[in-house]
Amino acid sequence: MTLGNVGSHIFFMTEKQIDTGRFDDLGIKKNFLEILKNKGFEKPTPIQHQVIPGALEGKDVVGIAQTGTGKTLAYGIPLIQLLSSQKGQGLILVPTRELAQQVADALKQIGGSLGLRIAVIIGGVSSRPQIKDLRNNPHIVIATPGRLDDLMEQRQYRLDKVSVLILDEADRMLDVGFLPQIKRIFKLAPANKQTMLFSATMPSSISSLASAFMKMPLRIEIAPQGTSAENVEQEVFVVSKPDKMRLLYSLLKTYREDTILIFSRTKHGAKRITRDINDAGHTVTEIHSNRTQGQRKASLEGFSRGRFRIMVATDIAARGIDVKQISLVINFDLPDNSEDYVHRIGRTGRAGRSGKAISFVTPSEKMDIRKIERLIRKTLPILDLPIIAREPVSNFVPDRGVPTSRQNFGGQRRRGQGQSQGQNQGRRRNFRRDRQYGRSQARGER
Numbered sequence: 257m258t259l260g261n262v263g264s265h266i267f268f269m270t271e272k273q274i275d276t277g278r279f280d281d282l283g284i285k286k287n288f289l290e291i292l293k294n295k296g297f298e299k300p301t302p303i304q305h306q307v308i309p310g311a312l313e314g315k316d317v318v319g320i321a322q323t324g325t326g327k328t329l330a331y332g333i334p335l336i337q338l339l340s341s342q343k344g345q346g347l348i349l350v351p352t353r354e355l356a357q358q359v360a361d362a363l364k365q366i367g368g369s370l371g372l373r374i375a376v377i378i379g380g381v382s383s384r385p386q387i388k389d390l391r392n393n394p395h396i397v398i399a400t401p402g403r404l405d406d407l408m409e410q411r412q413y414r415l416d417k418v419s420v421l422i423l424d425e426a427d428r429m430l431d432v433g434f435l436p437q438i439k440r441i442f443k444l445a446p447a448n449k450q451t452m453l454f455s456a457t458m459p460s461s462i463s464s465l466a467s468a469f470m471k472m473p474l475r476i477e478i479a480p481q482g483t484s485a486e487n488v489e490q491e492v493f494v495v496s497k498p499d500k501m502r503l504l505y506s507l508l509k510t511y512r513e514d515t516i517l518i519f520s521r522t523k524h525g526a527k528r529i530t531r532d533i534n535d536a537g538h539t540v541t542e543i544h545s546n547r548t549q550g551q552r553k554a555s556l557e558g559f560s561r562g563r564f565r566i567m568v569a570t571d572i573a574a575r576g577i578d579v580k581q582i583s584l585v586i587n588f589d590l591p592d593n594s595e596d597y598v599h600r601i602g603r604t605g606r607a608g609r610s611g612k613a614i615s616f617v618t619p620s621e622k623m624d625i626r627k628i629e630r631l632i633r634k635t636l637p638i639l640d641l642p643i644i645a646r647e648p649v650s651n652f653v654p655d656r657g658v659p660t661s662r663q664n665f666g667g668q669r670r671r672g673q674g675q676s677q678g679q680n681q682g683r684r685r686n687f688r689r690d691r692q693y694g695r696s697q698a699r700g701e702r
């Protein structure tokens with residue numbers, strides 16, 4: 257249901273209020289409808305319901321929608337249908353390598369049987385195979401702006417064939433400093449192209465970009481700006497920094513059946529958390545900018561296939577993570593800005609499932625929680641710390657009944673002696689790590 261129709265092209269709606277009808281009513285061709293049905297997509301999501309008809313008519317679109325709303329296919333379906341019946345090329349710009357790969361997978365899933373050729377152009381890996389893919393005249397190029405700009409400089413890629421330009425997660429592209437490259441791409445691409453821009457938030461920098469480079473865009477907003485996923489239950493613990501790890505151990509025990517994504521503010525923090533919970537016997541992997549592209553891919557795959565129950569991530573690296581079974585997001589550290597909170601919790605409760613988000617807040621960060629509450633227009637419940645979280649860390653580590661690698665190589669200990677030493681070592685180690693963690697946080701490394 258449309259709540260308001262301001263001007264001729266603006267719709268405001270929330271997911272719950274819309275009857276999203278059927279894919280058959282949106283102007284999608286029969287053979288494509290068949291493919292969607294075979295892939296198990298029964299009904300359009302609200303953003304798909306609103307975007308697809310206008311996009312198929314060639315209109316420019318500004319979509320305000322979080323990840324998890326089905327926005328990839330909202331632009332992917334019209335893009336593939338348009339390119340199957342007319343000349344031209346689709347160019348999709350995304351902020352991260354992971355999102356590029358994820359978009360490619362989503363589009364191959366529905367366009368693969370139609371012979372769709374896709375080139376994925378991302379940094380961190382050799383450009384040679386990418387140049388080869390570009391020479392193969394792909395229907396769609398999915399790129400991070402940095403590498404695409406490099407290849408344009410090297411005259412390996414030209415924009416003259418681009419008939420549809422899509423910016424996905426535009427707010428994040430601006431956050432990571434891609435505005436100059438994006439402006440350059442807008443200026444060099446053919447003037448008569450169709451443009452679609454998707455963003456979770458609409459800061460003034462994005463509105464200005466849209467008004468400078470787009471033609472009367474159809475503006476579609478799914479859930480008011482900044483609203484966090486409706487089906488995510490959110491909770492807060494106020495906890496001092498040295499106690500965060502104990503609280504985490506305790507939660508990992510309580511939520512032992514869940515698939516968990518943990519956010520750290522810095523890459524050093526992410527490493528440390530990963531190492532500690534691995535020591536405590538959990539299956540865990542990490543994703544941040546200190547890992548190579550190959551490692552990031554392996555982590556993501558291992559996490560989505562269930563080899564790792566837990567993944568620890570920084571904000572930038574986590575963009576594009578679409579693992580449906582994530583049932584719990586833990587904010588070990590609060591993000592730098594409130595918008596990132598919305599992105600983080602959007603990693604759970606995807607595609608209509610319910611999810612939970614738990615945030616650790618130090619006493620000095622209480623104001624940050626107020627800011628988040630203002631943005632999401634909700635009060636977050638503050639829970640009492642579980643008793644167990646006040647126990648020494650060493651109480652958690654031997655709990656698994658499987659020896660840690662250190663215990664394995666350390667030989668047998670006499671019982672009483674080993675336990676007290678272990679506890680003391682645990683406390684000291686914990687203290688040291690907390691101090692290191694504090695230092696890397698102060699350096700602000702991701």
Ligand code: AMP
Nearest residue numbers: 297299300301323324325326327328607
């Ligand atoms: P996105 O917001 O594009 O990242 O999509 C989130 C998830 O929703 C993806 O796993 C999609 O496969 C899934 N999805 C997209 N469209 C639909 C649909 N119409 N019905 C069910 N699931 C969908």
